[in-house]
Amino acid sequence: MKVLPTLAGLSLAVSSLALPTSDHVVHERRTVTHSRWEKTGPVNETEPIMVRIGLTQSNLDRAYQYLMDVSDSVSPNYGKFWTPEQVASTFAPSNETVAAVRKWLNGAGVENSRLSQTKHSGWIAFNATAQEVEGLFHTQYYHYHDRTSGVKTIATHEYHIPQSIQQHIDYIKPGVLLPPASKKRSKRRPRMQKAPQPSVNATSLATCDQAITPACIAALYQIPPSDSTVSANNSLGVFEEGSMYSQEDLNLFFGNFTPWIPQGTKPQPAFIDGGTAPAPVEDAGTESNLDFQLAYPIVYPQTLTLYQTDDKFYGASTIVDGLFNTFLDALDGSYCTYCAYGECGDDPKYDPTYPDKFSGGYTGQLMCGTYKPTNVISISYGGQEYDLPAYYQQRQCNEFLKLGLQGTSVLIASGDDGVAGPLGDDNTNGCLGDGSVFSPTWPNSCPYITNVGATKVYPGQTVADPESAVYDPPGHPYFSEFASGGGFSNIYGIPDYQAAAVAEYFKSHNPSYPYYEGQSNMGKNGGVYNRLGRGYPDIAANGDNIAMFSEGQNFLEGGTSASTPIFASIINRIVEKRLAAGKGALGFLNPVLYRNAHALNDITNGTNPGCGSDGFSTAPGWDPVTGLGTPNFPKLLDVFMNLP
Numbered sequence: 104m105k106v107l108p109t110l111a112g113l114s115l116a117v118s119s120l121a122l123p124t125s126d127h128v129v130h131e132r133r134t135v136t137h138s139r140w141e142k143t144g145p146v147n148e149t150e151p152i153m154v155r156i157g158l159t160q161s162n163l164d165r166a167y168q169y170l171m172d173v174s175d176s177v178s179p180n181y182g183k184f185w186t187p188e189q190v191a192s193t194f195a196p197s198n199e200t201v202a203a204v205r206k207w208l209n210g211a212g213v214e215n216s217r218l219s220q221t222k223h224s225g226w227i228a229f230n231a232t233a234q235e236v237e238g239l240f241h242t243q244y245y246h247y248h249d250r251t252s253g254v255k256t257i258a259t260h261e262y263h264i265p266q267s268i269q270q271h272i273d274y275i276k277p278g279v280l281l282p283p284a285s286k287k288r289s290k291r292r293p294r295m296q297k298a299p300q301p302s303v304n305a306t307s308l309a310t311c312d313q314a315i316t317p318a319c320i321a322a323l324y325q326i327p328p329s330d331s332t333v334s335a336n337n338s339l340g341v342f343e344e345g346s347m348y349s350q351e352d353l354n355l356f357f358g359n360f361t362p363w364i365p366q367g368t369k370p371q372p373a374f375i376d377g378g379t380a381p382a383p384v385e386d387a388g389t390e391s392n393l394d395f396q397l398a399y400p401i402v403y404p405q406t407l408t409l410y411q412t413d414d415k416f417y418g419a420s421t422i423v424d425g426l427f428n429t430f431l432d433a434l435d436g437s438y439c440t441y442c443a444y445g446e447c448g449d450d451p452k453y454d455p456t457y458p459d460k461f462s463g464g465y466t467g468q469l470m471c472g473t474y475k476p477t478n479v480i481s482i483s484y485g486g487q488e489y490d491l492p493a494y495y496q497q498r499q500c501n502e503f504l505k506l507g508l509q510g511t512s513v514l515i516a517s518g519d520d521g522v523a524g525p526l527g528d529d530n531t532n533g534c535l536g537d538g539s540v541f542s543p544t545w546p547n548s549c550p551y552i553t554n555v556g557a558t559k560v561y562p563g564q565t566v567a568d569p570e571s572a573v574y575d576p577p578g579h580p581y582f583s584e585f586a587s588g589g590g591f592s593n594i595y596g597i598p599d600y601q602a603a604a605v606a607e608y609f610k611s612h613n614p615s616y617p618y619y620e621g622q623s624n625m626g627k628n629g630g631v632y633n634r635l636g637r638g639y640p641d642i643a644a645n646g647d648n649i650a651m652f653s654e655g656q657n658f659l660e661g662g663t664s665a666s667t668p669i670f671a672s673i674i675n676r677i678v679e680k681r682l683a684a685g686k687g688a689l690g691f692l693n694p695v696l697y698r699n700a701h702a703l704n705d706i707t708n709g710t711n712p713g714c715g716s717d718g719f720s721t722a723p724g725w726d727p728v729t730g731l732g733t734p735n736f737p738k739l740l741d742v743f744m745n746l747p
């Protein structure tokens with residue numbers, strides 16, 4: 104909480120306004136106001152204000168411990184995942200909190216009939232005049248005007264609440280927050296590249312250094328053929344947004360590379376908020392085609408579930424900068440109204456708003472808790488930490504934690520720009536500060552997801568040789584430079600499960616660059632990365648020269664976009680084996696992976712350049728380029744089958 108506890112001096116200073124009484128304390132105070140914001144005058148006391156009081160969530164401080172309790176193999180409760188109801192009620196504000204805040208409001212003249220609150224929701228809302236609200240919070244509201252965007256809003260410098268209920272209130276809106284600057288560019292890009300495909304023999308391993316086929320992937324990671332009978336309850340979830348597969352492309356791919364997969368094989372639809380698929384072949388999306396063409400050869404006859412998210416206006420990616428919240432809403436109904444870090448529900452500034460006001464858009468209500476999450480979810484999309492406010496990311500990150508608590512493994516592509524962001528993000532070179540500071544990716548830095556970096560079979564190497572971290576300079580073979588996304592978060596600290604691995608990297612393979620400690624010191628003393636941040640990626644898989652079909656053409660694709668469905672498919676195969684043995688799904692993978700690095704192929708050659716540097720170097724053990732390494736199917740299977 105952002106609370107400044109004491110008020111003695113302040114109460115005196117403003118006592119002539121008769122504002123804070125003895126039991127009121129400052130709850131939030133704004134210390135810096137960006138020069139974009141012009142204060143245009145006080146709010147008229149008759150103006151209506153809709154107030155939202157974000158209630159303190161219960162047990163958030165224990166969330167990490169809860170997650171470890173069910174995901175760390177040394178815990179007696181390993182694999183004992185929670186029901187959605189258990190998750191919602193554990194984190195919902197306590198009855199005591201709700202009662203205390205209602206009692207205070209009632210006593211101050213806001214009757215219960217004016218208060219609205221939904222089940223499990225983290226906030227209480229009501230309408231009042233400015234005069235009433237100012238009296239309640241002992242404050243003065245002002246109109247603000249953003250000189251750059253023209254956006255208008257109201258806010259206070261600080262507000263007060265009785266000390267006795269302070270522990271029950273996270274924040275109040277409108278409050279001290281002024282929205283951050285909006286950005287023009289879309290950050291919601293799929294992570295992939297594109298180059299011409301040489302003709303290859305689908306069953307030969309002789310050309311895996313030129314084009315990666317399903318046979319190459321199976322050989323690299325020792326993936327055996329699938330069992331012929333499979334569980335009906337273990338469909339691999341694949342997230343897509345704005346990119347749609349085409350059946351023609353899948354059929355072309357199956358015909359050329361995996362003739363054992365029947366023509367017409369297609370994912371089970373789990374369409375979210377107007378998302379739809381497939382597309383006609385001429386409108387096919389490469390990302391979606393790529394994901395399915397990598398996953399099917401590994402998981403078939405297991406099925407795939409397509410979480411096609413958002414209608415065509417929002418899916419087209421230029422309208423909003425946010426991502427994943429509408430998807431997460433559809434998997435967990437309580438997330439739709441969940442309050443944390445100063446946000447309740449989706450953020451209309453960053454997330455789609457439904458029903459969609461654009462003509463032809465999705466006219467239904469926002470989907471909340473519509474689909475039960477699959478055991479494993481593959482996500483090949485994302486942006487940079489820099490793109491969105493920290494509070495947006497932290498609230499979302501908690502939701503990934505909740506998916507883990509419920510037994511879902513989430514794997515996300517670590518980014519394709521090495522230690523940088525895409526060109527033009529913040530600086531022209533995609534870096535932070537003066538252009539030398541590395542730019543961590545979002546949502547990857549969230550400690551509750553499993554990040555997948557990319558490896559490559561370099562020319563002249565075979566599938567029997569160790570792979571290397573991918574680095575393709577601009578123009579070769581793809582249009583843009585491509586390096587495995589990796590580095591250290593500016594938002595999140597180092598989680599316990601990776602602390603030893605990160606410490607060992609710094610001890611034995613200390614990068615030569617200056618660093619800073621904590622986001623507030625970014626760039627200090629020439630530092631280019633946060634020495635105290637969560638390191639990523641966690642693992643890696645091949646992500647270069649992938650043979651695929653899209654828009655009826657064959658191409659080579661590259662990107663951590665490819666690595667992610669490969670690793671996710673392998674995990675799904677392992678879950679399948681566990682189900683057959685009467686065991687459960689795996690949930691959050693990292694604690695077990697970091698304890699069992701021997702089950703991964705350590706990658707020790709290559710770097711992830713960016714920001715005018717060579718980036719970080721791979722090294723024996725974990726590194727911020729390829730994580731713990733690539734999958735070794737038999738060893739991973741062994742590790743996970745030996746767990747309860």
Ligand SMILES: *[C@@H]1O[C@H](CO)[C@@H](O)[C@H](O)[C@H]1NC(C)=O
Pocket residue numbers: 147148149
């Ligand atoms: C506040 O608004 C009311 C109604 O629009 C108006 O009559 C009044 O003059 C306003 N007061 C001030 C101080 O602007």
Ligand SMILES: *[C@@H]1O[C@H](CO)[C@@H](O)[C@H](O)[C@H]1NC(C)=O
Pocket residue numbers: 198
């Ligand atoms: C909180 O209140 C709800 C409904 O009023 C009730 O069902 C629930 O048992 C209460 N929980 C606790 C922990 O008292």
Ligand SMILES: *[C@@H]1O[C@H](CO)[C@@H](O)[C@H](O)[C@H]1NC(C)=O
Pocket residue numbers: 153217218219228229230
């Ligand atoms: C406040 O008033 C607005 C406009 O009439 C309405 O849409 C909203 O639901 C009201 N909110 C509450 C909490 O009563």
Ligand SMILES: *[C@@H]1O[C@H](CO)[C@@H](O)[C@H](O)[C@H]1NC(C)=O
Pocket residue numbers: 304305306307308
């Ligand atoms: C493809 O490779 C396999 C295995 O190396 C070989 O048996 C087959 O003859 C090749 N097919 C063609 C058309 O070259």
Ligand SMILES: *[C@@H]1O[C@H](CO)[C@@H](O)[C@H](O)[C@H]1NC(C)=O
Pocket residue numbers: 334335336
């Ligand atoms: C799938 O799960 C449901 C409940 O989650 C269970 O009733 C059903 O038997 C399962 N089906 C299979 C094939 O395991």
Ligand SMILES: *[C@@H]1O[C@H](CO)[C@@H](O)[C@H](O)[C@H]1NC(C)=O
Pocket residue numbers: 561562564570571572574708709710
């Ligand atoms: C090691 O990685 C570099 C790129 O960083 C690459 O040029 C080289 O071919 C790789 N070596 C092997 C043996 O794969």
